[in-house]
Amino acid sequence: MTERAIHTLDLHKEYVVSERQAGVAAALRGLVRRQTKKIPAVDGISFDMRRGEIVGFLGPNGAGKTTTLKMLAGLLHPTSGEVGVMGHTPWERKRTFLQQITLVMGQRNQLVWDIPAIDSFELNRSIYRLPVSEYRHTLDELTELLELAPLLHKPVRTLSLGERMKCEVAAALLHRPQVVFLDEPTIGLDVTMQRRIRSFIAEYNLRNEATVLLTSHYMADVEALCRRVIVIHHGRLLYDGDLSALLRRFTADKTIVVQLGDCSNDLSAYGEVVSCDEGTVTLRVPKGETARVTSRLLADLPVIDLTVEDPPIEEVIERVFEQGGP
Amino acid sequence: MSGLFDLYLQQFRTSLAAMLQYRAALVIWLIGQVLEPLIYLVVWTVVSATQGGSVGGFTTGEFAAYFIVLMLVNHMTYTWIMYEYEYRVRHGSLSFALLRPVHPIHSDIADNVSSKVISFPGMLLAAGALGLLFRPTFHFVPWAVAAALPAVVLAFLLRFFIEWSLALAAFWITRVSAINQSYFVAMLFLSGQVAPLTLFPGWIQMIAAILPFRWMIAFPLELLLGRLTPIETMEGFATQILWIGLAWILMRTLWRSGVRAYAAVGG
Numbered sequence: 001m002t003e004r005a006i007h008t009l010d011l012h013k014e015y016v017v018s019e020r021q022a023g024v025a026a027a028l029r030g031l032v033r034r035q036t037k038k039i040p041a042v043d044g045i046s047f048d049m050r051r052g053e054i055v056g057f058l059g060p061n062g063a064g065k066t067t068t069l070k071m072l073a074g075l076l077h078p079t080s081g082e083v084g085v086m087g088h089t090p091w092e093r094k095r096t097f098l099q100q101i102t103l104v105m106g107q108r109n110q111l112v113w114d115i116p117a118i119d120s121f122e123l124n125r126s127i128y129r130l131p132v133s134e135y136r137h138t139l140d141e142l143t144e145l146l147e148l149a150p151l152l153h154k155p156v157r158t159l160s161l162g163e164r165m166k167c168e169v170a171a172a173l174l175h176r177p178q179v180v181f182l183d184e185p186t187i188g189l190d191v192t193m194q195r196r197i198r199s200f201i202a203e204y205n206l207r208n209e210a211t212v213l214l215t216s217h218y219m220a221d222v223e224a225l226c227r228r229v230i231v232i233h234h235g236r237l238l239y240d241g242d243l244s245a246l247l248r249r250f251t252a253d254k255t256i257v258v259q260l261g262d263c264s265n266d267l268s269a270y271g272e273v274v275s276c277d278e279g280t281v282t283l284r285v286p287k288g289e290t291a292r293v294t295s296r297l298l299a300d301l302p303v304i305d306l307t308v309e310d311p312p313i314e315e316v317i318e319r320v321f322e323q324g325g326p
Numbered sequence: 327m328s329g330l331f332d333l334y335l336q337q338f339r340t341s342l343a344a345m346l347q348y349r350a351a352l353v354i355w356l357i358g359q360v361l362e363p364l365i366y367l368v369v370w371t372v373v374s375a376t377q378g379g380s381v382g383g384f385t386t387g388e389f390a391a392y393f394i395v396l397m398l399v400n401h402m403t404y405t406w407i408m409y410e411y412e413y414r415v416r417h418g419s420l421s422f423a424l425l426r427p428v429h430p431i432h433s434d435i436a437d438n439v440s441s442k443v444i445s446f447p448g449m450l451l452a453a454g455a456l457g458l459l460f461r462p463t464f465h466f467v468p469w470a471v472a473a474a475l476p477a478v479v480l481a482f483l484l485r486f487f488i489e490w491s492l493a494l495a496a497f498w499i500t501r502v503s504a505i506n507q508s509y510f511v512a513m514l515f516l517s518g519q520v521a522p523l524t525l526f527p528g529w530i531q532m533i534a535a536i537l538p539f540r541w542m543i544a545f546p547l548e549l550l551l552g553r554l555t556p557i558e559t560m561e562g563f564a565t566q567i568l569w570i571g572l573a574w575i576l577m578r579t580l581w582r583s584g585v586r587a588y589a590a591v592g593g
Contacts, residue, residue, distance in 0.1 A: 015591065075421050077589035091589055098427035110422040112340060114347040119340050126336035127426050129329040155347070 005179055005211035006049035006072065011081035013042040013067050013235075041067040043235035044081070051178075054205050054212040056226035056243065060321050064235040065215045069181045072213070073103040085179055099128060102177040104169055106184035111156045117167040118152040121174060128175035135174065141207075142170040145200050162193035169197065173204065180204070182214040186221055198224050219313040233321055250316045250323075254290045256283045258297055259305040270297060284311075333428060337436035345444055356445055359401055360452045366520060367393035371460060382525040387463030391551060392522055394456050399547045400519065401449045402478050403485045405438055408509075411493035412502050415588070424585065431490060431577075438486065467552035473559055477546035480566040485542040487573035494577075497584035512537075518544030538569045 019037050020030040042064040049055055059065050070076040071083055074090035074097065083090055088097035111120045125135045143149055146166045151159060156167065169185065182201070186194040198221055205212050205225075216222055222229060222243065229246060231239040239246055256271065263276045270293050271285035285293045290308060297303060310316075345352060367390060374386040384392065414420040423430040456462075492509055495502050514520050515530075516539035523534050523544050534540045545562045548554050554562065 073425060075424055075589065077586065093424065095427040098425060103425055108418055108421070112344055114344040115340060119343055123336045123340045126329070126333040127428050129332070
């Protein structure tokens with residue numbers, strides 16, 4: 001068995017879109033001759049993933065994340081380049097391939113709206129031809145991990161967004177896929193539910209040695225689950241490596257929070273004052289200066305408390321996108 | 327094979343459960359199914375009565391029998407897949423179907439059959455009520471009624487394959503309603519829904535015999551009414567089977583290139 005679960009090499013996907021100028025005349029011209037334009041959605045991406053790896057797939061809207069996931073899942077045919085998942089060519093969509101993968105899209109549902117989730121699960125059992133004992137076992141496990149018991153027998157349309165998402169995730173994993181593609185699995189969910197889904201993904205990955213490729217706008221998801229991240233922008237790869245290394249490289253500043261008791265002192269000599277609120281001053285200083293500024297602050301001022309923090313990960317990633325790569 | 331049987335059974339159960347959730351919708355849909363043939367029935371019985379009790383070889387009672395049985399045959403071969411596909415492609419739910427390790431047509435057939443099982447008793451009831459109201463005249467020919475059973479099954483398959491193929495137009499065209507409308511108009515006239523085909527001029531009857539529409543409704547219907555000779559029946563079966571073969575090839579070809587087109591643009 002090969003250790004490599006996912007392989008892509010110089011993957012391209014172009015969409016052909018029709019376009020026209022505004023106005024009736026242009027619309028009439030469009031009837032006769034369609035103006036089309038090629039839009040590169042994925043523009044030469046290469047990466048591999050080992051079995052059992054969880055990778056965070058980051059990029060702003062329209063970066064090509066979903067397009068890449070769809071190519072990996074076999075829904076889209078690449079314009080050019082190599083793509084392989086568990087030794088299969090995805091777009092051939094062979095039964096043996098489809099049995100091994102799943103794609104969860106946070107904004108789309110596969111469960112039948114009008115009936116309880118358990119009925120949709122049963123349907124999936126027959127679609128994937130799962131032996132009944134195996135199905136029961138997996139269902140019990142998923143029910144326990146996701147706390148589905150009170151939800152299974154309610155019609156899906158009566159469930160809340162978070163409850164429905166839990167059922168969607170369970171439906172997508174009943175056949176114990178070895179490769180899991182998650183496109184915004186926590187979108188629109190509250191913090192508690194996000195955390196639950198997140199810990200579930202980690203648990204599933206551990207128990208099944210499943211390979212997980214995850215896109216999310218919530219950096220907390222990525223931070224909690226992925227050591228490795230792949231950053232893409234405008235269809236191109238910006239970064240592929242450790243999340244911590246990326247953060248280090250793009251974190252030029254540190255934030256020092258000093259509690260002084262009042263705001264009478266002007267701290268602008270120590271660094272950039274971000275805020276001063278009821279005696280708590282927030283300073284931004286270059287990373288290299290942190291130790292020196294901290295000791296000076298402690299020596300010069302009546303400090304009650306002092307903490308040094310990294311800037312929020314969202315800010316760092318934003319900077320990665322803005323600068324267009326390391 | 328047992329896997330496929332299990333799939334049909336499960337899909338059947340799921341569809342049944344989903345449909346039973348909406349009892350009112352079911353009743354309204356049934357009323358619609360009854361209303362259309364009822365209108366033609368009323369028109370033709372009135373025409374027949376004013377013409378001295380018979381038009382083109384159909385007595386008033388035979389018109390009643392024709393449209394009542396038409397209602398049942400139409401119900402048994404009816405599909406709504408063309409509306410369904412437009413929705414699936416537009417809303418991307420087709421993606422889920424493509425990710426499953428089984429051809430989506432199986433779910434569609436099971437779904438269709440289950441809806442018929444639910445609504446058939448209602449249709450029979452409606453047929454009974456219309457029978458009491460309009461006094462149909464039946465010519466019961468036992469062998470023809472027996473032959474009508476496989477003819478209905480073949481008609482269902484033919485109609486399903488053709489309409490499933492047409493539904494696939496949604497892969498290329500965003501607004502498929504224009505295609506659907508032309509199809510329905512052709513269906514209305516050439517399948518014997520507006521009037522028995524023998525009432526039409528010869529050249530229309532010829533076109534109807536060549537095209538598939540007649541074999542989706544009129545053929546099993548005429549068989550049930552005992553209006554066909556054994557030779558015509560054999561010819562009918564042969565034509566049905568031929569058309570099913572052609573429709574099947576068409577469906578496969580369209581499905582393959584449709585999925586390829588879908589994979590090019592995404593959903």
